Structures are given as C-alpha cells and as structure tokens.
Amino acid sequence: MTDKHSSDSSASPQTQNRRRFIKQSGAASAAVASAMATTRMIRGDEPQAATAPKIRIGLVGAGGRGAGAVTDSLAINDNVQLVAIADLEAATGESLRRRLKRNQDFGDKIAVEDTSLHSGLDGYKRVLDDPNVDLVLFATPPGFRPSYVLEAVEAGKHVFAEKPTCVDPVGHKACIEADEKARANKTAIVTGTQYRRQTNYVEAIRRIHEGAIGEIISGTARYCSNGIWYKQRKEGMSDMEYQLYNWMHFIWLSGDQITEQAVHNIDTINWIMGGPPETAYGGGGRFTRPEDSEMWDNVAVDYVYPGNRVISFMCRQIPSTQGDNSNVIYGSEGIATIKGGNSGASIVDRNGKTIWEMPGDIGAAYKQEHKDLVDSILAEKPIVELRDTADSSLTAVLGRMAAYTGQKVSWDFLTNESKLDLFPKDLNIKGPGAPVGFAVPGQQKLV
Incomplete structure (x- = not known):
C-alpha cells in the first residue's frame, strides 16, 4: 500500500497548482537568464523577463521570535510575500501586520488581508488550509512544534521551524516522521539553528x-x-x-x-x-x-x-x-x-x-537561514534538516x-523505550492546564 503522504499527490489540488506555478515560473526565468547570458542583443530587443515566482508565507506565532523570523525572511528575500498570520491573540497578529506595513522597505511584500488574520488555538489550521500559502513559519511555544510541523508537511507546505523542535521523546518521533515525509514530498524544512549558517x-x-x-x-x-x-x-x-x-x-x-x-x-x-x-x-x-x-x-x-x-x-x-x-x-x-x-x-x-x-555576525546568520530556505524551494532542491535539530x-x-x-x-x-509525552491530553483554553510542579531528583521518575 502506498502511503498517502509519500508524494506530491498528498497535497491539495490548490497546493499542487501553486507548486506547478513556482516550478514553471522558475524554469522560465532560468531560460530567459540563460538566453540573455549567451546571446548578444540590440538594446530594446531584450526579452521581457518571466514573472519571478513569489513564495507566499504564513506566520504562526506573531510574538517576538515570530516577528523576528518573518522580518528576516522579508528583508533577505526579494521574491517572498507575507499573506497570512495566526496567533493565539488576535491583537498580536494585527499589531505585527501594522508594524510590518510601516516598514517602507517591504512594500507589497505585506499582503495580509483581514480574512487572513487568524486567532485561537486552531488559528494555525486556517494557515495550513490556505491554498495561497506555500511556506509556513512556526514560532509558537516549542511544545506545539512537533505536531504543527508534521501537519504542515502533510498539508504539502514548506516549513521554517524555530528551535527547539521537541521537548520530549514522543515529540522527537513526530519530528522524525515529519522529516521523512518532507523528503518524500520534496518539501523543505529549515530550522532556527542559525549558528549552522554563521x-x-x-x-x-x-x-x-x-x-x-x-x-x-x-x-x-x-x-x-x-x-x-x-x-x-x-x-x-x-x-x-x-x-x-x-x-x-x-x-x-x-x-x-x-x-x-x-x-x-x-x-x-x-x-x-x-x-x-x-x-x-x-x-x-x-x-x-x-x-x-x-x-x-x-x-x-x-x-x-x-x-x-x-x-x-x-x-x-x-x-x-x-x-x-x-x-x-x-x-x-x-x-x-x-x-x-x-x-x-x-x-x-x-x-x-x-x-x-x-569574528562572528549573528545578524547575518539569522537572515541566511531564510535565504537558504527560499532559494532551495525555488531551485527545487528543498533543504530538509529537521532530523538534526x-x-x-x-x-x-x-x-x-x-x-x-x-x-x-x-x-x-x-x-x-521512553514514553514521556508532556503535551496535555485535553487542551482547553478555559481549562485547568497541565499539572504543575518542579522536578525533585530521587522523586522524579524516569518514564
């Protein structure tokens, strides 16, 4: 039996259409560039460059790290556009959109409509369901990261995931599954371990x-x-x-x-x-x-x-x-x-x-991870580095x-062997939360 997530066929028709557009536009741009490099032309006869494909970004988690990640991507990449934001609090996403719009360097790179501002615990699902989103940046608290990244891969999205990518062994297994599926689906996963690019x-x-x-x-x-x-x-x-x-x-x-x-x-x-x-x-x-x-x-x-x-x-x-x-x-x-x-x-x-x-330059490294990610998508050679992280x-x-x-x-x-799974079984925003208490050696059990 074929795993329904093992190839591009697992993605929605809209996602497959977006991938074809990126592939075809990228190929056309490359062909024009090649022709211009090898053919001597009379000024005015140059062919019009094919429309460069835009990688459309959805951000999940609009706090400080999320704002930093999306700002780095918008700053270093010419061919990206932010089209969706999700955060637990609606005001956080709205505030980030306003700040980004005030940045004159970004211009039409900020294209988040009111209908693409999402909130609540399920807001991320609206981003994953959006056929206009190619790449999802995850900057939520780490406990959510394994399941969110896996769902994104299964939805056919490219991913940037902040570190750490798991907080327990069960989450690690979900990450390994996501890494394997991304390789099969030819979708990228780059992580926020910026020192690997410093x-x-x-x-x-x-x-x-x-x-x-x-x-x-x-x-x-x-x-x-x-x-x-x-x-x-x-x-x-x-x-x-x-x-x-x-x-x-x-x-x-x-x-x-x-x-x-x-x-x-x-x-x-x-x-x-x-x-x-x-x-x-x-x-x-x-x-x-x-x-x-x-x-x-x-x-x-x-x-x-x-x-x-x-x-x-x-x-x-x-x-x-x-x-x-x-x-x-x-x-x-x-x-x-x-x-x-x-x-x-x-x-x-x-x-x-x-x-x-x-010397070191951590600012350049923060940006480079986003450039490498987008470049790999456009070149159809997606980076998948989730397993290492x-x-x-x-x-x-x-x-x-x-x-x-x-x-x-x-x-x-x-x-x-470990079965440690810290994620609450009943995640209710108005609920009691996870059990609370700090670890005491000799009393804390190895699970």
Whole structure:
C-alpha cells in the first residue's frame, strides 16, 4: 500500500497548482537568464523577463521570535510575500501586520488581508488550509512544534521551524516522521539553528573536522546568563491561558532552559561530534525562580559521546552571576573556542599560539537561514534538516531527564523505550492546564 503522504499527490489540488506555478515560473526565468547570458542583443530587443515566482508565507506565532523570523525572511528575500498570520491573540497578529506595513522597505511584500488574520488555538489550521500559502513559519511555544510541523508537511507546505523542535521523546518521533515525509514530498524544512549558517561557526567546525586540533579529546559547552522573562498572571485568566501566556516557565511548553535556550550549544556540540551522545548524567536545581515556575535555574550535565569523549555542559539563569556562552573543544594538538553571538571563534595550538580566528555576525546568520530556505524551494532542491535539530533537541531533553531524575540516562532509552509525552491530553483554553510542579531528583521518575 502506498502511503498517502509519500508524494506530491498528498497535497491539495490548490497546493499542487501553486507548486506547478513556482516550478514553471522558475524554469522560465532560468531560460530567459540563460538566453540573455549567451546571446548578444540590440538594446530594446531584450526579452521581457518571466514573472519571478513569489513564495507566499504564513506566520504562526506573531510574538517576538515570530516577528523576528518573518522580518528576516522579508528583508533577505526579494521574491517572498507575507499573506497570512495566526496567533493565539488576535491583537498580536494585527499589531505585527501594522508594524510590518510601516516598514517602507517591504512594500507589497505585506499582503495580509483581514480574512487572513487568524486567532485561537486552531488559528494555525486556517494557515495550513490556505491554498495561497506555500511556506509556513512556526514560532509558537516549542511544545506545539512537533505536531504543527508534521501537519504542515502533510498539508504539502514548506516549513521554517524555530528551535527547539521537541521537548520530549514522543515529540522527537513526530519530528522524525515529519522529516521523512518532507523528503518524500520534496518539501523543505529549515530550522532556527542559525549558528549552522554563521560563517565563523562553519569555518571553525570545518577546520576541527579536518584535523586542525588533532583528535577530539573532550570539551565544554556553556550557556550561562543572568535571567529570563516572566509574566505576571492577568486577572480572570484560566490556568491554561496563564500557562500559554507565561509559557517559558512550564515544561510541557518550553522544555526548561536547557531545551529552549541552551539547545544552540548542544546543537553545536552534536555538529562537532557527528551526532548525539550515548549517555548523560547530571544535576542542578532552583534558587531564584518564581514560586509557580517549573523551571530550574541551573543544569549541569556530562554528556558521553562515542569514543568515551566527555563534553561538560552547563546552563544557568541566575541574576548577578557571570555570563558565558561558549563551546571549547580540546584536541590532541590544539584547542578550538567558538563563542555565541558576535564574539567570534579561534583555534590555538598546545602552546597557546593563535593559528586561526574569525569574528562572528549573528545578524547575518539569522537572515541566511531564510535565504537558504527560499532559494532551495525555488531551485527545487528543498533543504530538509529537521532530523538534526530534533536530535539536538532530544539531546537537551536527555540532559534534562538525567538532571531531573538523578539517573544516568542513555540515548538508546530515550529513542527506543521512553514514553514521556508532556503535551496535555485535553487542551482547553478555559481549562485547568497541565499539572504543575518542579522536578525533585530521587522523586522524579524516569518514564
């Protein structure tokens, strides 16, 4: 039996028509460009360029990260147009549309009609049902991401998914399914792991893989900062409304700081090491969190990678503490340091002499991921990178589960045995919300 989602035939007729238009327009544009490059013409006789296809974007999640993602895509791509916005709150989507329209650089790139502004928990479905939407950007709280991305792939849409892409093992399985279906359907999935497109990261890791520091022995990864936002509950909010409003502080939505924020460093380490670790053993705790927050404020994990190579990982969000956002890899012949943001990367030999360095530009990386995505769609060579980001997200979950339970946890257990599913079975906006309580090692069970 043929899987109904295994080819383009799974997409709606409207979606298939849009794909044919993009394909045909792209081919026509390429043919004109080729003719102009190889034929000498008399001025005035040049052929009219074929209408360049526009990739029509729908945004799901119009908060700060969603606004940043769609702004980056509109800024770096000439051939895109925002046609739909969905957010839990109608006012959030409307506010973003107004701000984008005020940007004179965007012009007709903003084409969101009133009928294409959607709200509520099911607003994303209206975007997926819209035949005019080619590409969906997902910037909702992470707990929603696995099911939303899978549904988008099944609807025949291209996808940009913010990190992390899952917060538990069940979500990881949904991501792997989505990755496989996207490859079969020839739809793209690019994720918000922008460091994979930051030039100093790419060059440093290329050099590590080519032996610039010799054999990798061990390393450290740190994402330590002073704090994170917290939203006070508004009068009249149900428990579920409050959890969605203050989502960072509830594990089913954020996965805790190790998953939501520090996944960038974990993804970098997996990239360097060639895949996920074999085991994790760690600890941590909470000293400064608000009473109703489920988050820990520090987590420290020893990840053991194949070859018995240990990466010492730490993340922390505690006011008045020293920050550190870096990845340091110790090799038999040198040391590579890759710092977050714009801080750059360097390699020194065993005597401490700098043999290579490069500055960072995170702003360019944020935009580049959106350019690579759109270019891959137009070239009919869709990038599908969900599996790597899902594995990095699950590596963060592995560390969280080891710290929360006080147990040594293996990658094999998470991928083959764990049944942990944090998503509420009855998602009612006016309902009681998910059960609340922070983890205590020795009491928290390994599921």
